[in-house]
Amino acid sequence: MTALLEVAGLEVAFAAGGFTWPGQAARQVKAVNGVSFALNAGETLGLVGESGCGKTTLARAILALTEKSAGEVLFEGERVDRTSLMRLRRNAAMIFQDPFNALNPRMRVGDILAEVLRVHRKVPPDRIAARVEELLVLVGLSGEHARRKPATLSGGQCQRVGIARALAVEPKLIVADECVSALDVSIQAQIINLLIDIRSRMKLAMIFIAHDLAVVRRLCDRVCVMYLGRIVEEGATADVFSAPKHPYTQALIRAIPEIDPAGSLPRNMLPGEPPSPLDLPPGCAFHPRCPQAMDICRSGDAPVLRPAGEQRAACLLYGGVRH
Amino acid sequence: MKAGSISLAMPVRLPVPLILGLCIIGGAVILALFAPFIAPYDPILQDTTNTLKPPSRAHPFGTDNFGRDVFSRVIWGTRVDLQMGLIGVLFPFIIGNTIGAISGYVGGIVDTIFMRIVDIVLAFPFLVLMLAIIAILGPGIGSFYIAMALVGWVSYARLIRAQTLVLKHSDFVTAARSLGFSHGRIMFRHIVPNALVASIVFSMSDVVLVILSGAAVSYLGLGVQPPTAEWGIMIAEGQNFITTAWWITTFPGLAIVALAFGFSMMADGLGELLGVRE
Amino acid sequence: MSAPLLDIRDLSIEAHKDGERLGIVERVSFSVATGEILGLVGESGSGKTVTCRALMRLLPTRSLRISGGKIEFAGRNLVTASEAEMRHIRGARIGMIFQNPASHLDPVMRIGRQIGESLVLHLQMSPREAKAQTIELLRQVGIPDPQRRADDFPHQFSGGMRQRAMIALALACSPELLIADEPTTALDVTVQAQILRLLVELRDKRGLSIILITHDLGVVAQTCDSVAVMYAGRICEKGPKRDVLAEPLHPYTSRLIACQPSASAEAGLLPSIPGQPPSPSAWPSGCRFHPRCERAIGLCRSSAPELVTVRSNHVAACHVTAPARLADEAA
Ligand SMILES: Nc1ncnc2c1ncn2[C@@H]1O[C@H](COP(=O)(O)OP(=O)(O)OP(=O)(O)O)[C@@H](O)[C@H]1O
Ligand SMILES: Nc1ncnc2c1ncn2[C@@H]1O[C@H](COP(=O)(O)OP(=O)(O)OP(=O)(O)O)[C@@H](O)[C@H]1O
Ligand SMILES: [Mg+2]
Ligand SMILES: [Mg+2]
Numbered sequence: 001m002t003a004l005l006e007v008a009g010l011e012v013a014f015a016a017g018g019f020t021w022p023g024q025a026a027r028q029v030k031a032v033n034g035v036s037f038a039l040n041a042g043e044t045l046g047l048v049g050e051s052g053c054g055k056t057t058l059a060r061a062i063l064a065l066t067e068k069s070a071g072e073v074l075f076e077g078e079r080v081d082r083t084s085l086m087r088l089r090r091n092a093a094m095i096f097q098d099p100f101n102a103l104n105p106r107m108r109v110g111d112i113l114a115e116v117l118r119v120h121r122k123v124p125p126d127r128i129a130a131r132v133e134e135l136l137v138l139v140g141l142s143g144e145h146a147r148r149k150p151a152t153l154s155g156g157q158c159q160r161v162g163i164a165r166a167l168a169v170e171p172k173l174i175v176a177d178e179c180v181s182a183l184d185v186s187i188q189a190q191i192i193n194l195l196i197d198i199r200s201r202m203k204l205a206m207i208f209i210a211h212d213l214a215v216v217r218r219l220c221d222r223v224c225v226m227y228l229g230r231i232v233e234e235g236a237t238a239d240v241f242s243a244p245k246h247p248y249t250q251a252l253i254r255a256i257p258e259i260d261p262a263g264s265l266p267r268n269m270l271p272g273e274p275p276s277p278l279d280l281p282p283g284c285a286f287h288p289r290c291p292q293a294m295d296i297c298r299s300g301d302a303p304v305l306r307p308a309g310e311q312r313a314a315c316l317l318y319g320g321v322r323h
Numbered sequence: 324m325k326a327g328s329i330s331l332a333m334p335v336r337l338p339v340p341l342i343l344g345l346c347i348i349g350g351a352v353i354l355a356l357f358a359p360f361i362a363p364y365d366p367i368l369q370d371t372t373n374t375l376k377p378p379s380r381a382h383p384f385g386t387d388n389f390g391r392d393v394f395s396r397v398i399w400g401t402r403v404d405l406q407m408g409l410i411g412v413l414f415p416f417i418i419g420n421t422i423g424a425i426s427g428y429v430g431g432i433v434d435t436i437f438m439r440i441v442d443i444v445l446a447f448p449f450l451v452l453m454l455a456i457i458a459i460l461g462p463g464i465g466s467f468y469i470a471m472a473l474v475g476w477v478s479y480a481r482l483i484r485a486q487t488l489v490l491k492h493s494d495f496v497t498a499a500r501s502l503g504f505s506h507g508r509i510m511f512r513h514i515v516p517n518a519l520v521a522s523i524v525f526s527m528s529d530v531v532l533v534i535l536s537g538a539a540v541s542y543l544g545l546g547v548q549p550p551t552a553e554w555g556i557m558i559a560e561g562q563n564f565i566t567t568a569w570w571i572t573t574f575p576g577l578a579i580v581a582l583a584f585g586f587s588m589m590a591d592g593l594g595e596l597l598g599v600r601e
Numbered sequence: 602m603s604a605p606l607l608d609i610r611d612l613s614i615e616a617h618k619d620g621e622r623l624g625i626v627e628r629v630s631f632s633v634a635t636g637e638i639l640g641l642v643g644e645s646g647s648g649k650t651v652t653c654r655a656l657m658r659l660l661p662t663r664s665l666r667i668s669g670g671k672i673e674f675a676g677r678n679l680v681t682a683s684e685a686e687m688r689h690i691r692g693a694r695i696g697m698i699f700q701n702p703a704s705h706l707d708p709v710m711r712i713g714r715q716i717g718e719s720l721v722l723h724l725q726m727s728p729r730e731a732k733a734q735t736i737e738l739l740r741q742v743g744i745p746d747p748q749r750r751a752d753d754f755p756h757q758f759s760g761g762m763r764q765r766a767m768i769a770l771a772l773a774c775s776p777e778l779l780i781a782d783e784p785t786t787a788l789d790v791t792v793q794a795q796i797l798r799l800l801v802e803l804r805d806k807r808g809l810s811i812i813l814i815t816h817d818l819g820v821v822a823q824t825c826d827s828v829a830v831m832y833a834g835r836i837c838e839k840g841p842k843r844d845v846l847a848e849p850l851h852p853y854t855s856r857l858i859a860c861q862p863s864a865s866a867e868a869g870l871l872p873s874i875p876g877q878p879p880s881p882s883a884w885p886s887g888c889r890f891h892p893r894c895e896r897a898i899g900l901c902r903s904s905a906p907e908l909v910t911v912r913s914n915h916v917a918a919c920h921v922t923a924p925a926r927l928a929d930e931a932a
Contacts, residue, residue, distance in 0.1 A: 014757065016749060027749070051761025051792045052745070063501050089503030097760060097787070098703060102494040106516045115512070116502055154646050154878070162498075169502060178760065181786045182701075184645040184816040185860045189873035196870060211761075211789045214862035218871055241864065255790040256864045257819025261846040265798055265823045270791055276746030338663075489708045492756045595663070 002077040003038040004205050005062070005173060010035045010071035012054070012061050016278055029277045031057040033229030033302075034071070041172060044199065044206040046216040046237065048252070049226030050274065055209045058226070059175045062207070063094055075173075090120060093166035097178040099158035103150040109136075109161050110146030116168040135164040139194060156187035163191070167198065175207045180215065188212075192219055213256050217241055225249045228277060228285040230302060235311020245313040247290045284316065292317060341592020344527075347585030355402040362395035366552040375568045385570035387561060393570055397578050399552040404534055404582065407464070407547070411533035412526050414472035419479025420515075420522055426480065427487030428510050438484075441477045449474060453536065454545065462545040471533060478529070479522055486518035520597045527590030531583040538579055554579050604676070605632040606810050607656075607778055612670035614648070614655055616881065617663075623881040625665065626652055626834045633778065636808040638801070640821040640842065642857065643831030644878045649814045650700055652831075653780045657697055658687045674778070693723040696776035698784045700814075702767035706755040712766050713739075713751025716773050723774045738769040743795050760787040768796060775807065782814045797824050818861050822846055827914070830854050833879050833889035836908065840915030850917035850926060852894045888920065896921050 011034055016027040031054040039045050047055050060066040062073055064085055073080045075088050096102035103112060113132045117123055123131045133143040139160040150158055159179060166174055176195070180188040192215055199206060210216050216223060216237065223240045225233040225248065233246040244250045251269040272289045275281050281288055287297040297303075297316055308318035354361060370390035378385045384393035426437040444452070453470045460466035490496055491514070499509045538555030540546035547553040549560070554575035561571030614626040626648040633639050641649050654660050655667055658679060672679040674695070679687070691697075699705040707715055713735050720731040732751075739747035742765040755763055764787045771779060781800070785793040801824055803809040813825060821828055821842060829839035830851065838851040849855045856874045876893040879885055885892050891901040898921060906918040911926045 016753075049789065051765070051788050052759040054759075056759060060497075065497055065501055086503060089501070092501075094498065094501045096494045096498060098494055098701060100701070101703060102498055104495045104499075104513050104517070107512075115504075119502070119504055119508070154880075156645055156878075165498070165502075178787065182783075184643075185818075185857065185862070186874040187645055187878075188816070189860055189862070189871035193870050193873065211787070211793075212862070213790065214864040215871075217864055217867075218862060218869060238867075252789065252791055253864070255794050257790070257794075257817065257823050258863070259818045259822050259846060259858060259861055261822060261843045263819075263822035265801060266794055268795070268798065270795075273740070274743065274745045276749070278746050278749060485709070492708070 003074075004041040004043075004076060005039040006074040006077075007038070007062060008036045008072050008074070010058065010061055010073065011069050012057050012066060013069045027278055030229050030280065031277065032061060032068075033280075035226075035229075035231055036071075037224060037231065037234065039173070039205055039207065041205050042199075042203045043222065044208055044220045046220030046223040047207060047209045047226065048211070048213060048216055048223060050228075050248075051211075052274075052277070053226045054229045054277075055226055056177055059094070059177050059207060059209060063092055063175060064088060065094075090169060091171050092173040092175065093169050093171040095159075095162050095166050095174060095176040095179040097181060099155045099162055099182060100150065102162050103158060103165075105150055107149075108146065109148050109150065109153070112150075112161065113146075113165055113168050116165055120169055122168065122170065131168075135168055136161075138167065138198070139164045140190070156183050156191065159183060159187075159191060160194075163194065163198075167202075170202075171204065173205045173207070175209075177209045178211065179208075181211060188215070195219065213241075213253065225252065228275065228280065230285065230314065231305065232286065232315065233308075233311060233313045234305060235309075239310040243309055245308040245311060245318060246286075246315045247292050247317075248286050249313075284314075338592040338595040340588040341596055344585050344587075344589030344592055347581060348589060351401050351405055351582055351585065354398050355405050358399050358402055362392075362398040364392035364395040366391060366396045366399040367550045375564065375571075377568070378570055384574045385568065387557075387568070387571045388564060393557070393574055396552040396557060397554070397574050400554045400557065400575060400578065401582075403547055403551060403553045404537065404555075404579070407467070407537040407553075408530040408534040408582070408586070410468055411471040411475070411537060412530050414468065415475030415529070416479055416522065416526050418472060419476035420483050420519065422476065423480035423483035424487050424510060424515055424518065427484035428491060428506070428514060434484075437480065441480055444474060444477045450536065450539065453540065454543070457540065457545045462548065464547050467537060467540055467546045471536070475529070475533070478525065482525055483515075483518050483522050486521055487514055490514050490517055524590050524594040524597065527586050527593060530586045534579065534582060534586075605634045605637075606675060607812075608632040608673040609652075609656070610671050610673070612652065612655065612672060613668045614651055614660070614665055615668040616665050621882075624668075624834060624884070625881050626655070628670065629831070629834075629836050630670075631829050631836065631839060633810045633812060635777075635810055636804055637827065638804060638811045638813055638825045640825035640828040641812055641814045641831065642816065642818065642821060642828060644833070644853075646878055646880070647831040648834045649831055650782055653697065653782055653812065653814065656780065657691055657695060658682070658684075659691075659697075692719055692776070693774045694776055695778045695780065696771035696774065697780040698768050698771045698782055700782040702763040702787075703755070705767060706763060706770075708755055711752055711754055712758065716751075716766070716770050719770065719773050734773070735769075738773060739766070741772075741799055742766070742769045743792055744769075761789070761792065764788060765792075765796070772803070777808075777810065779803075779809055779811045780814075781811060783816065784813070785815070785817075785820065793820070800824070818846065818858060830857070833884060834881065835889065835905075835918070837890065837919070838917040839908075840912075840917075844912065844915045850911060850915070850922045851890075851919050852896050852922065853890050854917075888918070 010032055012032040013028040013030050016029045035058055049055055061068045064080055078084055080088050110132050113135055114128050117128050117131055132146055136145055141160055180191050208220055220237050223237050224231045227248050233249045244253050254269055255266055270289045275288055283299050284297045284303050287293040303314045303316050305312040305314045306319055373386055373390040374388050376382055376386040382392050386392055422437055426434045452474050456470035456473055457466045496513055499513050537546055541553050541555035542559040549556055557575040558572045564571055610630050611628045613628055616623045616625050629652055643649055656672055667680055716735045717731040720726045720734055736747045736751055744750050744765055768784055785796055800811055825842045827841050828845045830837050832853045838854050860872050862871050874893055887903050888901040888906050891897040900920045906920045908916045908918045909923040910916045911923055917923045
């Protein structure tokens with residue numbers, strides 16, 4: 001069986017701000033730098049990593065919302081390009097981080113959903129109103145909300161509308177970019193539970209980007225950990241959380257705040273400044289901050305993902321090293 | 324429902340300037356529509372026995388050097404000036420917003436070309452360019468509208484382009500793209516309705532500018548032609564008598580100020596209501 | 602103890618909607634001492650942001666207004682302060698990290714200039730000094746390569762980077778009080794820890810006072826000295842961090858703590874508080890939490906509980922748990 005989504009050697013570069021002399025090569029931010037992974041139907045993949053490491057850019061590039069500079073994306077075994085783009089659009093949807101900015105402020109909730117149904121001809125015109133109500137009920141709202149404008153809804157309710165809109169296309173893949181980080185824990189839990197429920201009912205595959213590792217642990221089958229545009233660790237959620245292999249993943253998991261009444265801030269596990277994506281250091285991009293860095297980490301090409309325990313990690317501590 | 328439970332508060336609290344502006348403009352519209360019934364005299368009827376009379380009961384605003392009733396002329400002038408303001412704004416509004424929105428949304432070479440044109444138009448002083456165009460086309464109200472359209476669109480284009488550039492990166496537009504909506508739909512259903520608010524508010528204050536330039540152009544003899552009752556012309560004709568018959572210029576002048584005030588109040592109020600300014 | 606830096610007494614805020622008046626925030630009181638970090642937690646829509654905007658006198662005046670109470674900051678009542686006076690306080694003496702950086706950063710101005718501008722304005726720095734200071738600030742909040750990134754526009758930053766730019770902006774003029782409205786929602790845990798460490802360090806070094814609004818009780822546990830919990834426009838519990846987190850009194854606080862997802866748990870549904878948060882147009886009678894509270898008694902439906910002191914500084918408003926605890930303490 002082919003995977004639902006396959007990403008191979010994906011790279012995205014942006015022209016960087018700042019002054020360049022004429023003749024000097026324009027500077028580039030390599031936001032995504034050779035990412036490859038596969039996602040099966042019905043599977044949920046968590047994507048975590050440092051702020052600014054390229055998660056949003058990766059998600060947008062997968063959905064062809066940002067121009068990629070190299071690599072390819074295969075959806076159901078077919079390359080996504082100009083001609084097959086509509087196929088991806090009909091089968092994949094995105095949920096955004098900021099629930100208020102993701103909805104057109106001048107449209108009613110009902111119109112927002114109806115528009116999707118109309119454009120994709122999901123139901124005959126006379127069934128649209130009924131289907132809109134069905135979708136609202138599915139995400140825990142009611143038909144009454146169809147007449148409201150987004151500004152009169154709370155953040156959690158707006159986020160539900162965003163989810164309803166994503167579900168309206170009846171997608172096989174949902175990409176959720178930090179879709180609960182703006183919500184309080186109780187509503188966050190309701191939304192996550194909703195996603196868990198819908199996922200199993202509709203056999204949805206999901207790419208779930210989040211900073212809240214506790215939520216990732218609950219929701220995701222697999223996790224990819226990103227650092228500066230590359231995937232540095234990838235494996236089943238339980239394995240990655242119980243025995244993180246890459247030093248960055250270890251630091252990340254140790255930094256999860258727990259509610260301990262006597263708690264205090266953890267000491268800094270990642271000393272030094274994060275390197276600039278404008279000029280990546282040679283070797284492993286994590287070496288300037290890595291407590292276990294060796295000489296071989298500081299030069300040559302970036303390490304590639306290799307088996308490490310149950311999962312795979314891009315770290316020279318786990319083999320591939322000749323002394 | 325009990326009578327007592329009817330609240331005097333309006334469902335949406337309209338900003339005071341908006342109400343004031345609406346009243347003034349509403350009044351002007353009524354004057355314009357019913358000018359034949361309200362004006363006591365024919366505005367172009369000359370009465371040589373009755374020239375340069377100061378305000379009196381028969382002629383509340385006096386008469387001019389041809390014995391025409393200034394009050395009636397001011398009322399009939401409302402028709403011309405209001406129409407001039409509205410049509411003079413309509414074309415620049417349509418042209419400017421279309422070009423600006425396309426320019427901002429498409430970007431690249433299209434954007435560069437349009438913005439260079441805007442820069443060129445802006446390099447000339449506004450009135451000089453207008454007068455030059457009218458001079459080429461020949462005097463008349465039609466020329467005035469064409470000149471206004473050719474010169475006035477740049478402000479709208481720049482305004483809406485800036486809005487479009489910002490909205491283009493917003494999440495809801497990205498969402499629309501991710502759902503496979505066509506460019507036309509994204510532009511006209513999602514970007515333009517949000518970007519247009521600022522343009523609408525601006526157009527209100529632009530009406531003031533158009534009326535003033537219309538009056539100025541007519542004053543110079545290049546716009547509306549005498550003997551039509553138009554405030555600019557009335558001021559131009561009356562200036563020879565400014566020391567002896569102040570009423571000929573003062574009342575049309577006040578009319579211009581009042582209408583301009585109405586539109587700028589409306590602009591303020593709309594801006595507040597639609598949330599352009601806090 | 603000397604007078605607190607900020608003392609809010611019985612602050613109430615009303616909204617006008619369709620000619621009606623809705624009480625958004627009701628008789629909220631708390632105080633922040635110099636060098637204290639107060640955590641403000643509570644349900645979405647409970648009025649945390651509105652309270653803090655009121656402090657800065659930044660409420661949208663057409664729809665919201667302060668209807669009572671006083672806000673005393675360094676001996677001055679901000680409720681009656683003139684707009685000119687507020688301009689000197691805002692930014693310079695009280696800094697605010699807004700909840701959604703996207704709408705509080707100018708989309709068409711370079712990040713560096715936005716920060717530099719406020720330095721020039723409030724601290725009368727020369728443009729040169731301001732530039733250097735801006736870069737230092739961006740470095741402190743962990744933006745890599747700040748020299749060059751200062752020239753970026755907000756849309757060229759990632760979500761978390763925008764949030765950190767907002768933090769740099771709020772810290773720019775070294776305020777005495779910092780209002781941080783959910784400052785780390787877009788940050789991963791390591792960067793979040795770095796930012797919190799920066800805030801705590803500023804507190805230790807300069808005596809910065811902080812109001813930290815957050816949904817993450819883990820963050821509260823790590824950084825705050827005291828906590829105030831808001832529910833539906835009222836404070837339902839407040840006290841020293843240890844007391845509130847270890848022995849929560851109000852049922853809402855207990856549920857909130859129970860809902861906090863833990864990274865050690867296995868896959869499966871997350872606990873949540875059943876029911877919807879109430880809205881200002883239909884506040885429940887009596888105790889506003891009673892429709893969702895499993896310990897509610899008849900009294901809760903009819904009368905609103907007052908805040909009761911159960912131990913020094915630890916207060917809670919509950920008809921059931923507060924008297925029980927008081928009895929325990931007495932015994
Ligand atoms: N439109 C753009 N132009 C230039 N650079 C960009 C653009 N979008 C993103 N970047 C840069 O690409 C890098 C990755 O950004 P991205 O938004 O993908 O990060 P992220 O992992 O989603 O971070 P966060 O967790 O903070 O949201 C950042 O350095 C960012 O500044
Ligand atoms: N301009 C406004 N006009 C009317 N009501 C408003 C306005 N702004 C906020 N509200 C209402 O005030 C209440 C409190 O909102 P606030 O933003 O303070 O909540 P919050 O505690 O900050 O929630 P969150 O955690 O989601 O940020 C909400 O019910 C909201 O609907
Ligand atoms: Mg992101
Ligand atoms: Mg808030």
